[in-house]
Amino acid sequence: MKLLLAVITPKGLRQPEARSLVQMYMKRATPYLRTELLELPTEAAFVELLSKRNGRTAPYAVLGDSRGKAVTSEDLAASIETAALAGASEWLFGIGPANGWSSDTLAQAKLTVSFGRITLAHELATVVAAEQMYRALTIRAGHPYHVGH
Numbered sequence: 001m002k003l004l005l006a007v008i009t010p011k012g013l014r015q016p017e018a019r020s021l022v023q024m025y026m027k028r029a030t031p032y033l034r035t036e037l038l039e040l041p042t043e044a045a046f047v048e049l050l051s052k053r054n055g056r057t058a059p060y061a062v063l064g065d066s067r068g069k070a071v072t073s074e075d076l077a078a079s080i081e082t083a084a085l086a087g088a089s090e091w092l093f094g095i096g097p098a099n100g101w102s103s104d105t106l107a108q109a110k111l112t113v114s115f116g117r118i119t120l121a122h123e124l125a126t127v128v129a130a131e132q133m134y135r136a137l138t139i140r141a142g143h144p145y146h147v148g149h
């Protein structure tokens with residue numbers, strides 16, 4: 001299974017600090033699973049990506065939303081496990097556009113995840129998601145990162 005981190009960002013991730021942190025966590029994750037960062041110009045492009053990949057191997061889509069479910073990192077690890085057991089070829093975490101996800105897109109998610117009720121800039125939310133994806137993989141693997149960081 002592959003992990004995708006998709007962010008809706010018309011001009012791409014422009015803050016080098018954010019990009020570098022995202023790339024660092026995604027690189028750290030690769031010993032566990034392949035990862036890919038997708039910078040998409042519009043929510044429509046994201047929905048198209050979901051439908052293009054739909055079918056037998058539909059991605060297991062988890063969407064970041066401040067009004068979503070307050071989950072633990074163990075819950076995220078469990079959702080990756082659930083996707084793997086269900087035979088999904090991709091587990092995807094989506095960071096939405098400046099005005100948030102539409103209700104139609106949210107309805108396509110297996111899980112909506114809140115990092116707290118605060119609103120994070122999409123670049124920061126992407127960094128948090130990348131770290132949580134890495135943390136979830138270390139939890140699945142029994143690696144001590146989750147205990148010490």
Ligand SMILES: C[S@@+](CC[C@H](N)C(=O)[O-])C[C@H]1O[C@@H](n2cnc3c(N)ncnc32)[C@H](O)[C@@H]1O
Nearest residue numbers: 064065066095096099100114115118119120125
């Ligand atoms: C700038 S925020 C969107 C703000 C928008 N006004 C809203 O309320 O959804 C862009 C994206 O970052 C992510 N995000 C921001 N804060 C978040 C939080 N506290 N928890 C989870 N995701 C968050 C979400 O994916 C959101 O769609």
